[in-house]
Structure formats: C-alpha cells, structure tokens
Amino acid sequence: MRGNESSDADVFDQVFIAGEYEVVLGVQPSFILDLGANIGLSSAWFLSRFPEATVLAVEPDLDNYSLCCKNLAMFGGRAQVLLGAAWSKRIQLSLSRGSFRDGREWASQVVEREDSDARFQVEGWDIPSLLSLAGTKVIDLLKVDIEKGELELFSKGCETWIPSVRTICIELHGKDCEEVFWGALRNFEFDVRRSGELTICRNLRSLETDSQVSGP
Numbered sequence: 001m002r003g004n005e006s007s008d009a010d011v012f013d014q015v016f017i018a019g020e021y022e023v024v025l026g027v028q029p030s031f032i033l034d035l036g037a038n039i040g041l042s043s044a045w046f047l048s049r050f051p052e053a054t055v056l057a058v059e060p061d062l063d064n065y066s067l068c069c070k071n072l073a074m075f076g077g078r079a080q081v082l083l084g085a086a087w088s089k090r091i092q093l094s095l096s097r098g099s100f101r102d103g104r105e106w107a108s109q110v111v112e113r114e115d116s117d118a119r120f121q122v123e124g125w126d127i128p129s130l131l132s133l134a135g136t137k138v139i140d141l142l143k144v145d146i147e148k149g150e151l152e153l154f155s156k157g158c159e160t161w162i163p164s165v166r167t168i169c170i171e172l173h174g175k176d177c178e179e180v181f182w183g184a185l186r187n188f189e190f191d192v193r194r195s196g197e198l199t200i201c202r203n204l205r206s207l208e209t210d211s212q213v214s215g216p
Contacts, residue, residue, distance in 0.1 A: 006104060006105055007106035008039055011106055015041045015045050020195045020196040020198055023195040023200050025049060027141055028050065029053050029166070030054070031053065031056075031139060032050070033130060034058065035058050036058070036143075039064050040067065040071035040081070042143060043068070046141070046143075047075045047078055055075075056082060056130060056134045057072060057079065057081045058084055059084075061095060064105055064108065065081065080134065082125070083122075084124065084125050085124050087112075088153060088156035088157050089124065090123075092121060093123070094122065095121075096109045096110065110124065127153075131161070131164065138164055139166065143169045144171070147173060150180065154180050154184040162184065162185070168200070169198055170198065171197050187207050188205060189203075190202060190203055190205065
C-alpha cells in the first residue's frame with residue numbers, strides 16, 4: 001500500500017477492519033467479477049475467504065492496477081487482473097483523476113471522450129466481453145465500485161447480462177445511480193442487505209422466469 005495521504009489505508013480499513021464484505025460469506029461463489037478493483041484488497045479478501053473461487057479484477061487506473069497485480073500475485077492462476085474499465089460497450093475511454101469525491105486514488109473515474117495522452121487512455125469493456133475473457137457464463141458474485149460509472153453500466157444493454165448474475169455487491173454514488181440501478185433490477189426478485197457503503201442484492205431471480213415456471 002501507498003503511504004502519505006493516499007486512500008489505500010482507508011480501503012484496508014473498510015475491507016479488513018470494518019469487514020464490509022462479510023455479508024457475502026454465505027454466497028460461496030465460483031467466479032467473482034471485481035469491477036473497480038483499486039489495489040486489489042477486496043479481491044484478496046474474496047480469494048482468501050473463498051478458496052475455490054477465481055477472480056477477474058478490473059481496474060482503470062494504471063497506478064492502482066500495478067499495485068493490484070502485486071497484491072494478487074500470491075493467488076496465482078486464481079486471480080486475473082485487467083487494466084480496463086467496465087462500460088456498456090467496447091470503447092476507448094479516458095481516465096479522470098482528482099475531480100470526483102475527495103480526489104484521491106480510490107476516486108478515479110473514466111469518461112467517454114478521446115484523450116491524446118496515452119497515459120490516460122483506458123479500454124472500456126462490456127460485461128459479455130469480460131465473461132468471454134474469463135471463460136465463463138455465470139457471475140456468482142459481481143462487485144461494483146466504479147465511481148458513478150454504474151450509471152452507464154446499468155442504463156444500456158444490461159438486460160442481456162444481468163440474468164447471468166447471482167449476487168451483486170455495489171457501492172452506489174448518488175440518487176441518480178440508485179434510480180438507474182434499481183430500474184435495471186425491476187424485473188428481478190432478490191434479497192437486499194446493506195453493509196457500510198455497500199448494497200448487496202443476493203439470489204437474483206428473474207420474475208419472468210419465475211412466472212413461466214409457476215404457470216398461470
């Protein structure tokens with residue numbers, strides 16, 4: 001972790017001291033998609049608690065990504081780290097630092113604009129492409145902390161992949177993000193819990209599928 005005024009110690013406190021993710025201990029996932037992996041502490045917690053699981057950790061900030069690779073190296077092939085960002089489509093994005101929330105490392109965002117500086121260019125990935133990269137069709141646990149990027153992720157095309165998700169663990173950044181997220185889940189049943197800044201939707205079940213199974 002970085003010292004000085006970085007956000008790394010705060011992330012460590014949330015994950016390992018406050019235990020914000022302990023609410024998902026009963027999930028027992030095989031595949032975990034960590035969107036907004038930061039320096040990899042949440043992925044490390046998942047991999048430690050779920051010894052049979054694999055993780056694809058996605059992080060757009062190069063500095064965070066480099067530390068994420070180091071922190072997850074001990075897990076070998078169970079952890080795959082991708083320098084990129086979750087988006088509604090495959091697209092070239094730009095990294096924006098210092099303008100959101102407290103401006104520290106955990107608040108880096110991506111925006112849909114061209115950037116002539118290669119250091120701030122980020123590859124945007126949609127969820128189907130990430131599933132293809134991971135070689136799976138099911139996301140047992142989807143962790144999302146992408147600094148308002150959830151507006152884009154859950155507003156366009158999400159109906160094609162949400163049925164593949166079993167549990168979502170998300171940090172929502174504002175009322176607009178909440179409205180888009182809950183709107184995307186309007187055709188699903190699930191169990192809701194909250195832990196710190198996280199909203200957890202477990203056991204996602206399609207209402208249409210349930211009605212088809214139960215009959216008229």
